[in-house]
Structure formats: C-alpha cells, structure tokens
Amino acid sequence: MTTAHELYAKGLRDHLAPALRALGLLGWRRTFSLPDGTHWALLGLVEQGGPAGRGGRRGDVVRSEPDGTATAGPVRYTFDLSLVRKADWALAAFPGPRPDPRAVYGIEIWRARIGEVLPVGEDVWWEVLPGPRWRVTLDDSVAAVRHYGLPELLRRVDRDRAGTGETYLGPDALEQVNAVLLAASVARIQRAELVDKELVLTGAWTRADAVARTVLRGVAHGFLSAGDERFGAVRCLDTLGRALWTVDPSTD
Template identity: 30%
Template sequence: MGSGQIYRLPDERNWPLLGFQKSMFNTGERLSFTINLSVVSKELWEQRRSVRRLPLRPAPSTFYGPWMWHRRIGHLLPAGDDHWWEVGTAPDPAIVSEVVEAVRDLALPAMRRQIESC
C-alpha cells in the first residue's frame, strides 16, 4: 500500500515501510535514488512518541534509534554497500528491472523476517 515515495506492508502490529530517497544533487537530466527500509513495532513507536517528539508515523528514511530495524537496500545487495541508481530523462528498462528484483527478492523478504521477529 502506498503511493509516491513511501509504501508500507499491511500489518496490524508493525510499521513496515519502504521509501524511495532522491539525491539532493539531482538535476533535470539525471536523477539518483536509493531505497530505505524500516520496521518498527506500533506499540513501541507509541511508547517512544509519548516520551519524545516523534511524528505520528515513522519515516522509512529516518533512523530513530537502535530499538527499530532500518536498512538501506544496498546493504542487502551482494556487494553489501550503499547503492544509488541513476536514471536519465528516458526510462531505462534494465534499471527498472533491477529495482523491481531488489525490492521483490531482497527488501520484502528482509522486511517480512523483521515483522516475524517483532
């Protein structure tokens, strides 16, 4: 579920979020982006919100503390490093395919494992 840059897996007990982050150095001709993933218990989130000034819902691009799971998708890829995709003004089917595979084969399974362990 979701639209634009933030998506969430439906879950009654957790906030499993996937968010696309654009580089601040993008131009009209080039766009770089990465994907942030986070899972945090809704109960734990509400407890932390009552103590700290936190938003109503977590943002997938923000690491709030060691009490939540947060990863950039590059750390799930075989190289294990931060990874940014770069696209131009025309769609690149190879990049689209690579992003879809990374989300389907790496991000969603990792998020589901975190949900199960919460």
C-alpha cells in the same frame, strides 16, 4: 528532449509506485509499508538529482547541451528499509500517523539501505537517464525490492515477533539504562535478550564508534556485576545482527 527528472516523475507515477503496490506494499509517492498488525515494516524512496525545487537539491550537476540549453543531470534513487513496533511508535508519540522510513527516530528494531541486504552488501543507487531503456532501471530496482528487500523485512518481522531469546529487561528498566546512554549521546539499546548464556544487546551502533564501545562496556560490566547466573558474558550487536563487541570477564 525529455529530461531525466521528467522521466523519473513519470516512472514513479506510472511504473515504480504501482509495481511496489502490486508486491503488497501500501502507500503513495515515496513511502510504503507492508500491512501488519504489530509492526511498521517500511520502505522509503531516497532521491538525488533533478533541478532544485523539483525534487532535486541545490548543487546538483547541470549539463550544457550543444544548443546552449541547460539540463539537469541524472536522477539517482535508492531505498531505505525500516522496522518499528507499532506499540513503540504509539508510546513515543512522534508526530505523524506512521514512521517515515527515511528518518531515524531511535526506536527502530532495524533499519538499513537496501544495498546492505543485496548480494553486493554495499550502498546501491539506481540512475534514471534519458534514452530508450530508461525503464530498465525501474524494473531492476523493483526486482531488488521483490527478491531481497521485502523478504528481509518479513524475516525481521517474524524474528522480532517470535523472539530469539528470553527478554532480560522490562520496558521500564530498559528505559532507565537508555537514559544513561542518551546522556552520553550513544544510541539506545533496542533489545536485551538472554541467548546461550550470554546477554545480547542490540542497537544502532557501529564498530568505529569508540564512544559507544566505551559506554557499552561500562554498561556491560554493570550487568555482569549483578551476578546473574543466567549469563556470563555480554555481547553487542548492530541492527543487522553483526557482532561488534563482547565483554567476557573470563577472557578480559
């Protein structure tokens, strides 16, 4: 009997990777990128399952067949999406010719699991199981990339290239602020822009991170104390553009 791992390996080689390249992605095996002169727009394949040592992990579920043989459980996979400016990548001097979309470097403009940009808005995994319809899973995941993953990556590239507002800090000044955040183990500010009389800070923060909230409120009050007439409040967004916290002296 052909195992799920064998079907997945065949599907990746003969169907999934060629289909992704047919969409305009460049790459091989498990990491792909859109051709662009200024940005790394990346797609990475994240996997679970399969026998340990062959794409799987120790602790994966193993089933016993009626004849007593052991077979690995299903192979599950999803995609990570990541956007990095090529200039930032070169300046950071991380090893490798390009970022790995499955890794977190702290210089990303944006990153997300593909489920976050699908209509369900939550983590989605595709599962390969032996059977006559095993390729349907691959086709469905390619459709998700085609209709949601790639359009979102392209939209993010265009938005970053055009800019949504006036840049507030230059690279050197922003790095000084980020050094303070790093010392407090808080993710860096990826963008600081002036939008509609507000200073908008974007970074890989979450609403549940109380330390980030406290430290960023302190940073916000520092910005506000400068008395810059171009803004009267500071707003913090996550990398998906969702509002996290606002510091507004007129309402605090």
